[in-house]
Amino acid sequence: MSKRSVTIVDIAEAAGVSIATVSNVLNRRNVPMSEETIRKVEDTAKQLGYRRNVMAANLSRQKSYELGLIVPSFTGYYGQFAEEMERKANEHGYHMSVFSAGGMKPEMEKRHLEMLLSRRVDGLFCHGLAMSHESTRAVVSDGTPLVLFNGWGWPADIALAAVNLDFAGGSLEAVRHLVQQGCQSLVYVGRSKALEVNGQRLAGFKKGVEQYGGDLPVMLLDITDCAADRIVDEVIRSSLHETQPIGILVFDDYAALSVMSAALKRGLRVPDQVKISGINNDPLSTACYPALTTLDIAYDLQADIAIGKMLERLEEKPFHMPDASMDTGGQEIHIPMKLIQRESSGANVPTL
Amino acid sequence: MSKRSVTIVDIAEAAGVSIATVSNVLNRRNVPMSEETIRKVEDTAKQLGYRRNVMAANLSRQKSYELGLIVPSFTGYYGQFAEEMERKANEHGYHMSVFSAGGMKPEMEKRHLEMLLSRRVDGLFCHGLAMSHESTRAVVSDGTPLVLFNGWGWPADIALAAVNLDFAGGSLEAVRHLVQQGCQSLVYVGRSKALEVNGQRLAGFKKGVEQYGGDLPVMLLDITDCAADRIVDEVIRSSLHETQPIGILVFDDYAALSVMSAALKRGLRVPDQVKISGINNDPLSTACYPALTTLDIAYDLQADIAIGKMLERLEEKPFHMPDASMDTGGQEIHIPMKLIQRESSGANVPTL
DNA sequence: CTGAAAGCGCTTACAG
DNA sequence: CTGAAAGCGCTTACAG
Numbered sequence: 001m002s003k004r005s006v007t008i009v010d011i012a013e014a015a016g017v018s019i020a021t022v023s024n025v026l027n028r029r030n031v032p033m034s035e036e037t038i039r040k041v042e043d044t045a046k047q048l049g050y051r052r053n054v055m056a057a058n059l060s061r062q063k064s065y066e067l068g069l070i071v072p073s074f075t076g077y078y079g080q081f082a083e084e085m086e087r088k089a090n091e092h093g094y095h096m097s098v099f100s101a102g103g104m105k106p107e108m109e110k111r112h113l114e115m116l117l118s119r120r121v122d123g124l125f126c127h128g129l130a131m132s133h134e135s136t137r138a139v140v141s142d143g144t145p146l147v148l149f150n151g152w153g154w155p156a157d158i159a160l161a162a163v164n165l166d167f168a169g170g171s172l173e174a175v176r177h178l179v180q181q182g183c184q185s186l187v188y189v190g191r192s193k194a195l196e197v198n199g200q201r202l203a204g205f206k207k208g209v210e211q212y213g214g215d216l217p218v219m220l221l222d223i224t225d226c227a228a229d230r231i232v233d234e235v236i237r238s239s240l241h242e243t244q245p246i247g248i249l250v251f252d253d254y255a256a257l258s259v260m261s262a263a264l265k266r267g268l269r270v271p272d273q274v275k276i277s278g279i280n281n282d283p284l285s286t287a288c289y290p291a292l293t294t295l296d297i298a299y300d301l302q303a304d305i306a307i308g309k310m311l312e313r314l315e316e317k318p319f320h321m322p323d324a325s326m327d328t329g330g331q332e333i334h335i336p337m338k339l340i341q342r343e344s345s346g347a348n349v350p351t352l
Numbered sequence: 353m354s355k356r357s358v359t360i361v362d363i364a365e366a367a368g369v370s371i372a373t374v375s376n377v378l379n380r381r382n383v384p385m386s387e388e389t390i391r392k393v394e395d396t397a398k399q400l401g402y403r404r405n406v407m408a409a410n411l412s413r414q415k416s417y418e419l420g421l422i423v424p425s426f427t428g429y430y431g432q433f434a435e436e437m438e439r440k441a442n443e444h445g446y447h448m449s450v451f452s453a454g455g456m457k458p459e460m461e462k463r464h465l466e467m468l469l470s471r472r473v474d475g476l477f478c479h480g481l482a483m484s485h486e487s488t489r490a491v492v493s494d495g496t497p498l499v500l501f502n503g504w505g506w507p508a509d510i511a512l513a514a515v516n517l518d519f520a521g522g523s524l525e526a527v528r529h530l531v532q533q534g535c536q537s538l539v540y541v542g543r544s545k546a547l548e549v550n551g552q553r554l555a556g557f558k559k560g561v562e563q564y565g566g567d568l569p570v571m572l573l574d575i576t577d578c579a580a581d582r583i584v585d586e587v588i589r590s591s592l593h594e595t596q597p598i599g600i601l602v603f604d605d606y607a608a609l610s611v612m613s614a615a616l617k618r619g620l621r622v623p624d625q626v627k628i629s630g631i632n633n634d635p636l637s638t639a640c641y642p643a644l645t646t647l648d649i650a651y652d653l654q655a656d657i658a659i660g661k662m663l664e665r666l667e668e669k670p671f672h673m674p675d676a677s678m679d680t681g682g683q684e685i686h687i688p689m690k691l692i693q694r695e696s697s698g699a700n701v702p703t704l
Numbered sequence: 705c706t707g708a709a710a711g712c713g714c715t716t717a718c719a720g
Numbered sequence: 721c722t723g724a725a726a727g728c729g730c731t732t733a734c735a736g
Binding site for chain 2: 005049051052053054055056058059064073074075079080082083086087090095097098099100102111114115117118119120141142143228254257258260261262264265283284287288289291
Binding site: 406 | 728729730731732
């Protein structure tokens with residue numbers, strides 16, 4: 001049933017020309033050709049239902065036109081980013097192979113990397129954090145260009161660039177906002193497992209406290225999956241509870257929703273007594289009630305720059321930053337985050 | 353900088369054997385070989401840092417070991433499914449190329465399909481709904497095996513199988529549950545743009561009303577992005593408002609959260625006055641307050657069967673259904689959905 | 705047990 | 721403007 005597919009040999013025979021000519025016509029190079037051959041070849045190609053075999057073409061051209069992207073997972077933040085990256089790569093004639101490392105599992109990451117290198121991808125995009133040193137060495141020694149995203153403090157010679165979300169700047173801004181809204185104490189609820197991505201937020205939070213916090217009481221907490229209830233209990237038991245409203249910056253919108261739910265469950269009024277800010281501007285931040293203040297992430301900007309840096313290397317095209325102010329000259333590029341204020345919705349309190 | 357990579361020719365020379373032998377050793381076929389050659393080849397391969405060129409191998413074998421998956425989007429439901437599919441394919445030695453059709457855009461779907469067929473993927477997994485007839489014809493006429501997911505009523509000769517979530521059965525169950533919880537009226541909030549996926553839910557809802565609803569008043573509504581507020585307004589204005597609690601089944605958890613939020617905003621108590629059930633068992637259904645009752649989706653079961661059906665065709669391996677009861681004999685396979693009850697959390701009412 | 709040779713489907717100088 | 725030929729890196733009968 002699976003008939004051998006049509007090749008340029010078939011077309012050449014049917015059209016009475018050489019396979020070189022067929023190839024020339026079908027790829028419209030700068031080679032001059034007669035109108036008639038062009039028409040003849042194109043027609044028979046269409047008639048025979050020809051579809052180019054990309055594997056063969058790539059093998060011959062010594063280029064795969066395939067790019068690899070390894071994200072920690074497909075859910076939430078990274079799913080959106082991956083979708084954006086895929087679209088952008090397509091626009092430039094590349095194929096993007098996306099893999100999830102199953103939540104930063106080094107062995108999965110390694111398997112995918114090996115596979116990608118075996119396929120001779122032209123370039124690789126990796127999460128700067130999840131990358132093990134071993135994996136990195138494999139990539140680098142292979143000579144495959146690498147662009148990191150959300151990777152801080154990597155040696156400059158390893159990657160073409162590190163395109164990072166400015167979690168620190170965003171968190172700073174969030175603290176400023178909470179203080180401005182009258183918060184009398186400040187809490188950061190982080191996720192230590194997220195390592196540097198958490199560290200950046202924390203650094204921004206601390207800087208914010210320093211700059212805007214005066215001598216407001218501060219508390220640092222860590223949320224391990226679903227422990228939002230305990231987080232809130234700790235806040236309630238603490239002295240912070242006496243000086244309301246309490247301002248809480250949470251690792252991401254999902255965790256922020258959990259924290260808010262736990263607060264509501266315990267009878268706290270949001271945002272009267274507790275003001276919460278998430279991070280990511282996930283759709284859920286507006287679907288919940290009250291809606292969450294959050295930090296918006298410019299996925300497409302991040303994707304634009306990551307792809308741009310890669311193509312700059314792969315093709316000749318020099319790449320110019322969409323926003324000149326972002327060009328720090330170094331290899332680490334920071335994507336700004338924007339605060340989305342959503343304090344409007346009324347407060348909320350449980351009934352029984 | 354990008355040194356030509358090591359090939360089997362290099363290994364052959366260094367080890368003093370033929371490339372055929374190198375290939376034989378590296379692929380451990382049933383060909384008998386001397387221990388010594390094996391060792392020699394393996395050692396030099398390692399030494400030279402050889403990595404097989406999959407493009408070349410595949411071209412030669414006339415097989416790509418690549419599978420294509422086209423989902424409507426990477427977010428929510430389909431992101432999880434894609435991740436599962438990818439993992440499963442890897443387990444069986446295949447590479448899964450996942451593409452998002454940007455929310456069922458036919459032209460994107462077509463572009464991806466063309467690309468996938470050009471790469472000579474061994475098999476294709478497509479959303480049964482988004483597939484245009486034109487695209488389908490291209491796949492079928494190419495002889496590439498196709499497995500549909502969430503596609504109802506397709507002609508049997510087009511795909512190997514259609515692996516569908518049993519939205520109808522799940523919705524039926526949800527209605528039974530709402531009635532059992534004492535609901536005095538029933539509402540279905542659908543998303544008509546989702547076509548058949550919505551239709552299946554609606555059918556299940558109606559059947560549920562028939563079987564368990566007695567003569568309870570019923571209302572059918574449609575949610576266009578973010579119009580949850582208006583949905584709730586309509587319910588409040590209707591006569592349903594007089595006979596509480598109202599039971600609402602919503603298209604998915606995200607929309608269910610929006611509806612719940614809108615209800616809370618208007619002062620309705622959940623779940624006292626309004627009982628809501630979502631679909632998908634998304635993490636957010638437990639992060640919100642009150643937590644949402646929902647229908648769990650067995651992604652990995654769906655992925656198992658989809659991949660199983662494909663491999664049954666691609667390799668010899670006969671595939672046996674994980675659950676014999678699901679084998680309806682036909683090509684349409686239904687993945688059961690399980691109700692997750694979360695009525696426990698206390699009710700909720702806005703303050704001002 | 706090992707190797708010479710043909711072949712996978714295309715591209716790309718190069719010669720005409 | 722067109723085509724013969726070499727080559728991309730591997731696999732696979734087949735002969736020894």
